[in-house]
Amino acid sequence: MSNALRVIERFSQYPLGESQSVHCPVRDVLDRIGDKWSMLMIMALATRPHRFSELHRAVHDISKRMLTQTLRDLERDGLITRHVFPTKPPSVEYRLAPLGQSLLDPMAGLVEWADRCYGDIHAARARFDGMSGEAKPESAIQGVG
Amino acid sequence: MSNALRVIERFSQYPLGESQSVHCPVRDVLDRIGDKWSMLMIMALATRPHRFSELHRAVHDISKRMLTQTLRDLERDGLITRHVFPTKPPSVEYRLAPLGQSLLDPMAGLVEWADRCYGDIHAARARFDGMSGEAKPESAIQGVG
DNA sequence: GATGTCTGGTCTACTATAGAGACCGCCTCT
DNA sequence: AGAGGCGGTCTCTATAGTAGACCAGACATC
Numbered sequence: 001m002s003n004a005l006r007v008i009e010r011f012s013q014y015p016l017g018e019s020q021s022v023h024c025p026v027r028d029v030l031d032r033i034g035d036k037w038s039m040l041m042i043m044a045l046a047t048r049p050h051r052f053s054e055l056h057r058a059v060h061d062i063s064k065r066m067l068t069q070t071l072r073d074l075e076r077d078g079l080i081t082r083h084v085f086p087t088k089p090p091s092v093e094y095r096l097a098p099l100g101q102s103l104l105d106p107m108a109g110l111v112e113w114a115d116r117c118y119g120d121i122h123a124a125r126a127r128f129d130g131m132s133g134e135a136k137p138e139s140a141i142q143g144v145g
Numbered sequence: 146m147s148n149a150l151r152v153i154e155r156f157s158q159y160p161l162g163e164s165q166s167v168h169c170p171v172r173d174v175l176d177r178i179g180d181k182w183s184m185l186m187i188m189a190l191a192t193r194p195h196r197f198s199e200l201h202r203a204v205h206d207i208s209k210r211m212l213t214q215t216l217r218d219l220e221r222d223g224l225i226t227r228h229v230f231p232t233k234p235p236s237v238e239y240r241l242a243p244l245g246q247s248l249l250d251p252m253a254g255l256v257e258w259a260d261r262c263y264g265d266i267h268a269a270r271a272r273f274d275g276m277s278g279e280a281k282p283e284s285a286i287q288g289v290g
Numbered sequence: 291g292a293t294g295t296c297t298g299g300t301c302t303a304c305t306a307t308a309g310a311g312a313c314c315g316c317c318t319c320t
Numbered sequence: 321a322g323a324g325g326c327g328g329t330c331t332c333t334a335t336a337g338t339a340g341a342c343c344a345g346a347c348a349t350c
Contacts, residue, residue, distance in 0.1 A: 004253035008191045011256055012203075027185070029259035029266065034179045036337085040172070046153045052298050058157075063338050068299060078269025088346055089297035099265055106254035108149035111156055113251040114174035120244055121174065124223025181308085197327050208309050213328065234317055234326040 032077055037062055037070045039107060042096065045080060046104055049095040079103065177222055182207055182215045184252060187241065190225060191249055194240040224248065 011026050033039060037059070044050055044058045056067055071094060074080045079100035083093045096104075156171050178184060182204070189195055189203045201212055216239060219225045224245035228238045241249075 004249040005191060007253040007256055008188050008249060011260075012188055012192055025259050025263035026188070026256050029255075029263060030184055031181065032266070034181070034184065036176065036179070039175055039179065043153050043157055043171070046150060047157055053296085056298095063340085064299070065301085065339090066337065069337095076270055076273040077266045078273075079266075084298095087297090090345090092298060099262060099269065102262060103258060104149040104153060106251070106258040108152040109251035109254045110174075111152055111171050113248060114170050115156075117244060117247060118170035118174065121177070121222045121224075124244065125221055128221040128223075198325080201327095206309095208311085209328070210310090210330085211308065214308095229327095232326095237327060 032073065033079075033103070035070070037066060038074060041070055041074060041094075042079065042100055042103060042107065043111075045094060045096045045100070049083075049093045052092050052094070055094065074100070177218065178224075178248070180215070182211060183219060186215055186219060186239075187224065187245055187248060187252065188256075190239060190241045190245070194228075194238045197237050197239070200239065219245070 011024065033042075040059055040062075041055065044055055050058065052067070052071075055071070056062065056064065059067070062070070071080065071082070075082050075094075077099075078097055081095050081097050083095065085091045085093065156169065178187075185204055185207075186200065189200055195203065197212070197216075200216070201207065201209065204212070207215070216225065216227070220227050220239075222244075223242055226240050226242045228240065230236045230238065
């Protein structure tokens with residue numbers, strides 16, 4: 001825990017809102033992989049290569065447009081690779097690049113956390129939602145309404 | 146690495162696109178903390194409590210609207226707590242809740258990865274961007290165009 | 291031989307979300 | 321009296337995401 005704090009503290013030194021050319025790596029990377037679909041793609045590709053429509057089936061509620069775009073972005077950043085085979089209907093296979101592989105470790109940490117704390121989060125959410133409408137214990141004294 | 150794979154594999158069993166009531170915890174949690182600002186907030190709060198405008202200054206390029214909303218969502222999920230002090234101009238302090246604290250560890254892993262691979266990603270990105278327009282070295286021999 | 295299906299996408303709407311910035315009441319300082 | 325800080329909310333607009341039609345080529349089916 002104090003190690004985590006050390007790491008995070010180091011990046012709080014960065015102006016988390018950077019001026020213009022000064023880029024905080026965390027911001028930069030988070031913007032890329034922190035979107036709605038990227039991690040899901042990487043998780044799907046973690047076990048084995050997938051074809052375009054396999055990925056579409058695996059995730060199902062992503063639109064083809066977003067699937068294409070997410071895959072392109074991931075390829076652009078060197079996290080996955082794209083292989084086209086000149087079969088009868090040309091098939092395309094997506095694989096995890098080494099850079100993408102290296103992301104699995106930290107991602108697994110997050111996944112484990114999500115799994116572990118899922119219940120707590122939902123409990124907190126239910127508690128919070130149950131509270132709205134009734135008088136809140138202490139935060140509503142300003143009477144926002 | 147094989148441990149990470151094991152963890153991730155377990156969640157690939159989930160239909161990553163869930164039908165309706167079946168929720169994949171990973172999806173659920175990722176949607177919440179995987180947005181543009183949540184992790185930045187948590188990082189800022191990792192070292193010490195912050196007031197509303199302190200957070201605004203720390204991140205600067207978040208709008209007040211999004212700052213309020215992100216903070217509310219984080220509070221709702223029990224990751225941070227909100228404390229109102231009835232001072233002259235009422236001041237509000239945001240703190241990391243224990244649940245939020247527990248997120249620091251996995252987040253630090255991601256931050257370290259981001260820092261480590263930042264360069265590789267940018268190199269890949271530059272390579273990809275430079276390639277578009279010219280003939281691609283190997284993935285284009287199959288003739289995608 | 292026309293139809294349907296599979297492939298991996300693109301394109302055009304439509305809509306939800308994020309961002310910019312004005313505004314608010316209250317208080318202090320000048 | 322006026323300016324400015326506090327913690328927000330509100331409205332308007334720009335941007336991003338979604339749904340779903342469409343495409344070309346080849347195969348199997350009817």
